[in-house]
Amino acid sequence: MPKPVRAGRLRPEELQRRVRGKPRRQEAQPMVSVTRALNIRHLSSGGLITNYYCTSRCGHCLYCCSPQWDRRYIDAATTRQNLETIRRLGCQAVHVGGGEPFLNPEGLLRVVTIAREAGVRIEYVETNSSWYRDQPSAATLLRELKDRGLGALLISISPFHNEHIPFQQVKGVIEACRVTGLAAFPWVSGFYKELDAFDPRTPHRLEEYEARFGADYLERIPARYWIHLGGRAVQTFAGVLPTFESAAILNRDRRGCRELQDVSHFHLDLFGHYIPGLCAGLAIRGDDLGSPLNPDKYPLLAQLHASGINGLWAVAREHGFQAKGAYLSKCHLCQDIRRYLVMDRELTFTELAPRGFYENLSAAPHARSGFNDAPDTK
Numbered sequence: 604m605p606k607p608v609r610a611g612r613l614r615p616e617e618l619q620r621r622v623r624g625k626p627r628r629q630e631a632q633p634m635v636s637v638t639r640a641l642n643i644r645h646l647s648s649g650g651l652i653t654n655y656y657c658t659s660r661c662g663h664c665l666y667c668c669s670p671q672w673d674r675r676y677i678d679a680a681t682t683r684q685n686l687e688t689i690r691r692l693g694c695q696a697v698h699v700g701g702g703e704p705f706l707n708p709e710g711l712l713r714v715v716t717i718a719r720e721a722g723v724r725i726e727y728v729e730t731n732s733s734w735y736r737d738q739p740s741a742a743t744l745l746r747e748l749k750d751r752g753l754g755a756l757l758i759s760i761s762p763f764h765n766e767h768i769p770f771q772q773v774k775g776v777i778e779a780c781r782v783t784g785l786a787a788f789p790w791v792s793g794f795y796k797e798l799d800a801f802d803p804r805t806p807h808r809l810e811e812y813e814a815r816f817g818a819d820y821l822e823r824i825p826a827r828y829w830i831h832l833g834g835r836a837v838q839t840f841a842g843v844l845p846t847f848e849s850a851a852i853l854n855r856d857r858r859g860c861r862e863l864q865d866v867s868h869f870h871l872d873l874f875g876h877y878i879p880g881l882c883a884g885l886a887i888r889g890d891d892l893g894s895p896l897n898p899d900k901y902p903l904l905a906q907l908h909a910s911g912i913n914g915l916w917a918v919a920r921e922h923g924f925q926a927k928g929a930y931l932s933k934c935h936l937c938q939d940i941r942r943y944l945v946m947d948r949e950l951t952f953t954e955l956a957p958r959g960f961y962e963n964l965s966a967a968p969h970a971r972s973g974f975n976d977a978p979d980t981k
C-alpha cells in the first residue's frame with residue numbers, strides 16, 4: 604500500500620504521542636537555534652498537486668481544497684518545470700493529487716504524458732471518485748490513462764469524503780479499475796463497511812456516523828486514519844482532542860522546525876511552489892530549491908527553521924497577533940498566526956502561499972477561521 608498523501612497523515616502511534624500524551628513539564632528551556640539556512644538539497648518521495656479546486660470541502664483536508672478555489676489546473680510548462688526539479692534533486696517517481704485531479708481529464712492526461720516523456724514514473728493518482736458517472740465513460744478515461752503509462756489509482760474512502768460523495772461513485776471507480784486492469788488502492792479500506800452501512804446513493808453527515816457508531820466516532824478516527832493536524836483538520840479536531848494554551852506550546856517547543864527539512868512527503872504544486880514538510884500554507888519557489896534559502900526573501904521560514912514556533916511568535920507579536928484560546932499543537936498555532944498575517948493584516952510574504960489556502964481554512968465557504976474568541980494573556 605503506498606503512503607497516502609492528500610490529507611497528510613501521522614502514524615497513529617505518533618499522533619497519539621503528540622496529541623494525547625501528557626503535556627511536558629512547563630519549565631523554561633533554552634531556545635535551540637539552528638544556524639544554517641534551510642536548504643532542500645535532495646527529494647525523496649512526494650507528489651504533484653495539479654489543482655486545489657475540488658468537489659468537496661472535507662473537514663480533514665490538509666490543503667484546504669474546496670469548490671471555492673479558482674478552477675486553475677497545472678499547465679504543461681509548470682508540469683515540466685516541477686518534474687525537472689524533482690529529477691534534479693534525485694527523485695524518480697511521484698504521485699499525483701489535488702484537489703481532485705480528475706476534474707480536468709485533459710489536464711490529467713497531459714500530466715501523465717509529460718511525466719512519461721520526462722522519465723518520472725507516476726506511482727498513482729489520487730481520486731475522490733466524484734467524477735464518476737457510469738461504467739463506459741469511466742472505463743474509457745481510465746484506459747486512456749493506462750495507455751499513457753498510468754498503473755494505479757488511490758481511491759479515497761472515509762467518512763469525511765462520504766459527507767460530499769455518494770459511496771456508489773466510489774464503488775463505480777473501483778469497478779472501472781478492475782475492468783480496465785488498473786490497480787486500485789482503497790484508502791482507507793477499514794472504513795468500507797461503515798460507509799457501506801448507509802444508502803450509497805447519497806452523501807452522509809458525520810452526525811449520522813456518530814448516531815450509528817457512537818458519539819466518540821470522530822475522536823476515534825485519528826487512531827484509524829493517518830491524519831495530519833493541519834489545514835482544515837485543526838478546526839475539525841480542536842473540539843475533540845486535547846488542546847494547550849499558547850504559553851505551554853511556546854515553552855515546551857523551543858527548537859527550530861526540523862520538519863521543514865523532511866523530504867519524505869514533499870509536494871510541488873500548480874503554482875511552482877514547493878511545500879516544505881507537511882506545512883501546508885508555506886511555500887518555497889521550486890527554483891530556489893537546491894541552495895540555502897535567502898532569509899531576506901523568506902523571513903518567516905528563516906525564523907521557523909532557526910527558532911521554531913517561538914521565532915514566528917516573535918514576528919507575529921510585532922504585527923499585533925494575539926492567540927485565541929487553546930491549540931492542538933505548535934503547528935495549529937503556527938497556522939493561526941499565518942492566517943492572521945494573510946487574512947487579518949493583509950500582509951504579503953513570499954512564503955505564505957497560496958492565499959487560497961488561508962481563504963479556505965474554514966469549514967464554511969470563505970468564512971474567516973476562528974475557533975475560540977477567548978483572549979490569551981501571553
Ligand code: SF4
Nearest residue numbers: 657659661664668702
Ligand atoms: S476530496 Fe476532500 S481531502 Fe481530498 S482534496 Fe478534496 S477536500 Fe481535500
Ligand code: SF4
Nearest residue numbers: 860862882933934937
Ligand atoms: S510549526 Fe509551522 S513550520 Fe513548524 S512544523 Fe509546524 S507547521 Fe511547519
